[in-house]
Amino acid sequence: MASHQATSDLETRESAWSGGGSPFAIGSKKLGMWLFIVSDAITFSALLIAYSFVRVASASWPMPFEWPSILNATIMTVVLLSSSLTMVMGVRAAKLGRSSAVVGWLAATMLGGILFDILHIREWLGLIGEGVRLFKNPWGDPQFGAAFFTLTGLHMTHVTIGVVYLGVIAWGSRRGKYTSEDVEVSGLYWHFVDLVWMFIFPLVYLMSYKMA
Amino acid sequence: MHETTEHVEGTKRTFLFVWGWLLALTGVEVILAYQHLEIKVMLGILMTLSIVKASLIISYFMHLRYERRSLAWTLMPALVFVVGMMFIAFPDSIRLLLMKPH
Numbered sequence: 456m457a458s459h460q461a462t463s464d465l466e467t468r469e470s471a472w473s474g475g476g477s478p479f480a481i482g483s484k485k486l487g488m489w490l491f492i493v494s495d496a497i498t499f500s501a502l503l504i505a506y507s508f509v510r511v512a513s514a515s516w517p518m519p520f521e522w523p524s525i526l527n528a529t530i531m532t533v534v535l536l537s538s539s540l541t542m543v544m545g546v547r548a549a550k551l552g553r554s555s556a557v558v559g560w561l562a563a564t565m566l567g568g569i570l571f572d573i574l575h576i577r578e579w580l581g582l583i584g585e586g587v588r589l590f591k592n593p594w595g596d597p598q599f600g601a602a603f604f605t606l607t608g609l610h611m612t613h614v615t616i617g618v619v620y621l622g623v624i625a626w627g628s629r630r631g632k633y634t635s636e637d638v639e640v641s642g643l644y645w646h647f648v649d650l651v652w653m654f655i656f657p658l659v660y661l662m663s664y665k666m667a
Numbered sequence: 668m669h670e671t672t673e674h675v676e677g678t679k680r681t682f683l684f685v686w687g688w689l690l691a692l693t694g695v696e697v698i699l700a701y702q703h704l705e706i707k708v709m710l711g712i713l714m715t716l717s718i719v720k721a722s723l724i725i726s727y728f729m730h731l732r733y734e735r736r737s738l739a740w741t742l743m744p745a746l747v748f749v750v751g752m753m754f755i756a757f758p759d760s761i762r763l764l765l766m767k768p769h
Contacts, residue, residue: 479738489738493746500750508756512763525697532693540686543728547679639730646728653720656693657713661700 488640492647495613499651502609503658506602517594519585520664524578528660531574532652535614538567539649542621546642549635554628557638561625564645568618575611579604603659610655613648620644685727692720 479486510516520528545560582603586593589601624641627633696716699709726732731739 479735479741481734481738486738489742493742496746497749501753504750504753504756508760511757511760514764514767525700529693529697533690536686536689536693539724539728540682543682544679547682643729646724649728650721650724653717653724657696657700657717661696661713662706662710664700 482636484636484640485643488643492643495647496651499609499654502606503654506606507658509596509598509602513596513598515595516663517592517596517599518663519582519587519592519594520660522664524581525660525664527574527578528656531571532656534567534571534574535649535652538564538571539646541567542642542645546635546639549628549638552635554631558625558629561621561628561638565618565621565625568614568621568645571614572611572618575607579607606655606659610648610651613651617645617648681727685723689720689723692716 477483477486481489541560541563545557545564548554548556548560587600587603589604590597592599620641624633624637628638696713699712699716702709704712731742
């Protein structure tokens with residue numbers, strides 16, 4: 456009896472090590488994306504904290520955002536949140552096997568991302584037109600430009616890469632090349648981009664609006 | 668089969684519900700920003716709301732709530748710990764502010 460139990464234990468241990476299993480019961484693509492998301496979250500946290508550090512240490516931090524800028528940023532937030540909704544509907548459609556619906560939902564998500572980029576670039580051009588440069592601005596601490604443009608620029612880059620990524624997935628899933636798992640993994644990336652904005656919006660915009 | 672459809676339908680309502688809450692919390696944040704609160708209080712409330720919004724997105728949109736618990740326990744504490752460690756920098760930024768030559 457004892458030896459039979461010992462053999463069965465050994466078999467269980469060996470099978471776990473002999474491969475073919477899925478840690479956390481998710482596929483490797485999904486796990487890979489989650490690990491990437493955690494690392495990218497740390498990168499953005501470092502940038503956000505660096506931004507906050509420079510701001511706390513500054514005696515004259517510019518507070519340039521009047522109501523139109525805050526409204527613009529709020530609209531950008533709503534656009535991104537809604538694009539996360541369309542994304543999650545797309546993943547749901549993929550799991551239900553409705554491939555034409557998947558393309559529709561992903562296209563809507565991509566449009567949200569593109570709209571976000573357009574509104575953001577419009578804002579950038581406005582700030583640059585008012586004289587904001589990386590290490591110079593007409594209002595206060597010269598580090599404002601570098602901090603603002605680096606943080607929002609990296610985020611905008613992530614949004615743009617996301618739009619391209621979703622386009623590839625939409626195109627490929629239509630041809631049957633990508634599975635619902637691939638759609639779900641692209642969704643994880645998109646929600647992460649939205650997540651980062653949830654912190655940029657209050658820290659950069661709401662904390663720096665021009666008090667009347 | 669029927670059970671699967673029900674779960675998925677219920678999930679669609681859940682997504683809309685979460686989205687609604689995300690928009691509402693955003694609205695609260697914007698309104699709050701225009702109230703004349705002390706900076707530390709403002710920052711505390713805004714960050715708390717942002718963490719709530721982030722948790723909603725991670726749990727429901729990113730589906731982490733429905734995954735194996737071990738996945739959440741592997742990812743989240745590590746992230747919180749690393750970000751928390753970065754806060755070590757802030758006393759130095761306050762020092763820089765207070766010790767600026769006048």
